[in-house]
Structures are given as structure tokens and as C-alpha cells.
Amino acid sequence: MQKVLVICGPTCVGKTSLSIKLAKLLNGEIINGDSMQVYKHMDIGTAKIKENEKDGVIHHLFDFKELDESYSVAEYQKLVREKIEEVSNKNKLPILVGGTGLYLKAALYDYSFKEKEDHVNYGLEDKSNEEIYALLSSLDNKTAKTIHINNRKRVIRAIEIYYENGIGKEDINKLQTHSPIYDVYYLGLRRDRKELYKLIDERVDQMIKEGLINEVKYVYEHSSYPSTCMQAIGYKEFIDYFEGKATLEYCIQRVKFNTHQYVKRQFTWFNHQINVNWVDVDNLNSDEIVQSSLDLLKDFINGK
């Protein structure tokens, strides 16, 4: 099986800088594992790696989407698998770096997404939660039991899955093995939450200084709200400011709070969905982080 190294963890722990060092030490190339860094023009707010920080390491799947294009796990899965193939063929180690848990898992596990056209509209959007949930229950009760009635997106998607496949989501999942299709090592960076929150707040302030507002304004003007890119934290919060509904200070605070909650969700995901080998970064300097990572990776690397 092909080897794949994953560097994951919550936002703002230092995945990017570690990834460069490991890529150089392990002769690797980096593949983006982050749902928002695929977009052009979204650099500051997504904390995307800067050109001069890449240090000669090749990066894949960054900056290839226009702002008005949508994006999804299925597309990501397909692209990443191609890249893993491509990098491996050069005899280099593919290193996935990112914090979007579902994307990482979907790419590396045998999640299957049906090849499909554009979204078919089944006219579910204007129905009430109760109505669509009742519909799902009648179609595919097994899946309905796993989704909360208020979770419209999931309920609707489950109905779509049923219509498109003639079989329910739960039954489809049963056909999968739920194991990785590569020889994967999950390396995670972790840090005390409170400490992380503090670093996040500082980083947000720094982003503002670097011109985040102008960047967001550009993105805002070249897309529209339902679009994927304007759902990014650090962007959507400023819509109210641009429309004169909230002060700038308030919006900046919202960015910080939303990022805190995002971190929380990321931890929940990583802790419960995949077996991450954690490096606790709290009292380590950057060299020590690299060393701890290499210690953990020893068997994975030598097991070639």
C-alpha cells in the first residue's frame, strides 16, 4: 500500500510550519487538506502558506478554485487520490496537511460517492423540518433514526441519496470496510485549548493588520453568500459590517468566537473519527516538535 502521512489538528497549532520541515526531511510533497485554502484570493483569512515560506517544497491543491465555484468532499476525494498517486510515482511521500476532518477521512478511507451530475432539486427546500423528516422516515427509516429532525441539510441529503441510489445511506455505509485504503499515519498537533484560544485571538488581530478586511471585501464582492467560500470563518462574519448592521469590533469578536468553536469541533472529530497520534506542543519549541514527530514516525518510515 502506498504510504501517506497526514498532519492534522486544530487551526492555529502550527501544522503548516511543521509540514515544511517534515517534507524536507522525508522527501515529501504537500497536499492541501483544508476545505477553504483551495480558493484563490483567500490568503490572509485562511492562514494559507505564503510563497516565500514554501522553501522549495511542492504544494498541491491550493489556489485552484474561483470564488464563485462551489466545492465538495466528493471532488476533494477524487483530486487528492490523483495527487497521492502522482506524488508516490515520483517516489516521494505524499503529506496531507489540513484540519478538515471529513475531507481527510473521505480521501483516505473507502468512502464512496456516486458519480453525479449537478444537484437535482426535489423541491424539499420550502418544506418544514417535520415534513421532510416524515418523508425520510417513510423512505428510509433506518437512516432517519440517525439524524436529528432539525438537521435539515442532513435530512435532505439523506432523501437525495435514497432517490439517487434506490438504497438508503445507512445501507450504503454497511457496504464499506471503514478502513483506510492507504498505509496512513495520522500525526496530530495538539495544544491546551485556552492557550490555543489566546493564540487564535492574537492571530485574528494580526490578520486584521495585514489587511484582512480588504481581502474579505474582495471575496464578498466576487461571490454571494450561499457560495461555499463565504461560509469560511473570518469572512462570513464581516457581511454584517459591510451592510452596516454591526460594528467592525463586533465582527472581529465574532471571528474569534467562531474560531474557538471550530477548534472544539475539530477536536471532537479527530478524537472520535480517526486514530491520531498526538504531539502535545504546549512546552515545545519548533525543533522539539519536529523531533517528537520523527520519534513517532520512526516505524512508519522504516517500515518501507
Add this chain to the structure above:
RNA sequence: GGAGGAGUAGCGAAGAGGCCAAACGCAGAUGACUGUAAAUCAUUUCCCACCGGGUUCGGCAGUUCAAAUCUGUCCUCCUCCA
């Protein structure tokens, strides 16, 4: 010095005698997650506990079977007039 107004859980803010451990929002905590995932959704947050119990609504003292809600007094803050 005079006239008004306000003090409610970490913050904001409802409640104006029993249905109040106290709505709602925010922040915090926990969880779910297979095509929007930086998305979406659920649970939880005075204290101890399994039923249940113990302390709360600026302080103190009253009225009442019953007080966050009524009375007195004190403290703090705000606005206006001097």
C-alpha cells in the same frame, strides 16, 4: 445640594407576590458527523447528587402561609438640574 433612573447567574437581558434555579441571546463545556464540513445539528452550564437536596436575584431588616417581585434602610452606578 435638588430631581429622576438602575442594580438579576461569567456577560447582555426578561421577569413586577406563588406556575422561578429564574425566559432569551452571548461566552463556556460535551457530543453527532459519508457530496455546503471553516458547514450543519443536538445536549449542557448556581452548588451537591440517582430520585432528590442545598444556596441565589446589590446588603441588611421587615410584611406575608408564600418575596427576584411589596415596605424601610444602607451601599454602588447612571442621567438631568444647581
